[in-house]
Amino acid sequence: MGWTQAEQQELDAILKKYPADRKLSAVLPALYLAQREKNWLDDDDIEAVAAALDIPVTHVHSIIGFYTLFRKEPTGKYMVQVCTDLPCALRGAEGFYKRFCERMGLGPHGGTTEDGLFTVEEVVCLAACDKAPMCQINLEFFESLTDDKIDEIIASLREQALKG
């Protein structure tokens, strides 16, 4: 990819947070920046991060593999992550997730919708146990959900996406 001018400026600002000889500390923020545009990382993105921080490409791959929020495969425009851990499950999150997947036309393990807009997955605790069922969509919290409420949210995102 290479960084756009605006991205390069953001990257410079990020690097200022850490001691000059500790550029490696910026690997997570640099990966977030590289992933921002299309929601996943291709080989060029990964190489750009490695080059920006003077680190081997293999190290960047190990970081991507270790943390759950980076992806090397194309995903939907919206990542919908539903928590089904114990506290959420005690308030109906498993049934909520299963019904949601069905209505989205997906199997019980989620996946990406045919129009490529939504990738749905089950995740572990998101620190909102008192407001289950809940999910994050592109890392924004949506809490105290019902079937109707999530359908409305999805419909409005779909509308937004179609408008461009």
Next chain:
Amino acid sequence: MGNELLEKYVLFRHRDVENIHQIDVYRANDGYKALEKALKEMQPDDVTNVVKASGLRGRGGAGFPAGVKWSFIPKNISPKYIVVNADESEPGTFKDREIMTFNPHQMIEGIILTAFAVGAAAAYVYGRGEFRTLFLGRLQAAVDEAYEKGYLGKNILGTNFSCDLYLHLGAGAYICGEETALLNSLEGLMGQPRSRPPFPAVEGLYAKPTVINNVETLTNVPPIVLNGSDWYRQYGTEKSPGTKIFSLSGRVNKPGNYELPLGVPIRYLIEECGGGIIDGKEVKGILPAGASSAIIGPDKLDTTMDYEAMAAAGTMLGSASFIILDETVDAVWAAEKNVKFFKHESCGKCSPCREGTFWLTGVYRKLREGRGSKEDVQLLETIIGQMEGNCFCLLGEFAVPGVRTSLNLFRSEYEALAVAEKETASQKSPVHTLF
């Protein structure tokens, strides 16, 4: 204002004062007065000493006295760092997010006071990646305000003391709540724990002396510095002073965060705060410290919620994340849920955790699919026996107490699932029978 047991909130001040996340509102309500007092009237050691005298204990789970931790920082080495653990990721925990969203300046003031106490010139708040919106939005705005008003940056309030504060996001890994794994992650490595010694107080971030405290712990610091240790000790018990945020979730009518003095009975949290159990059912089990808890039964409902009483009841207070199971809950299902969480989050560094959680999930699945025998129930005990005391870090050990106490308290449910005959020798390869 406040609640029945607390005239005014100490930590959740946003519930008393509207818009306290804005610096002007915070300042109009005693905000940053503790910092002014410290910088103008106190020596750094005085700050450490008042926190020591208050008896404030770490709120992230370990309960280690905060002032004592600060006093381990060597004076003659620089730079020094403050690292704030905001990696709130264990099932059942959701208190730090509320503090940072609605009362961020009190945490920020606590961080600056801690930096002054130990002589640190830089602080990092490490938040879980899923807090991205909060960190880039509300929390960064609060940090910017603090810089504008001269509470951060060079020569704070015209003194010689300078301190910078940076926000740093993880990217989805429970293990980064373990303090040395957090340090590795902040340094740009995989978030795997380090061996101790050296302890972070001596060699922490970038191998320099580092104080690591939880968000809630640091949020206690401004009121302690402003009002003194005697004022703080009016709350709580002799050994567990102060107030604490109790996060209540599971089968109660009103789940949520409740700030209460330490030492209140569990029954009060469930019945008075939480409005009792859904549909008037009975309590079956309580996980007082999130998914890593030793489970206790309803016979312990009158146990008081402080560090000592919870330990005496065979469990721990931890971060006070109370997950409530009622009589409708399948105990084996609940235990399997948590075991799956620990398997998913194992960092892979040590085999007792990596392999142990793998085998536990396999045996649980086999039992719950009706393919298990009594030997499989025994096998669960064997596995946790091999994990306990052998994991590289505490987060590996965390998978053990839930399984052990679930087996002890709800044995008959496990045995009811153990329907299969004992395997014959020819079938005995565990790989084939498990998967």
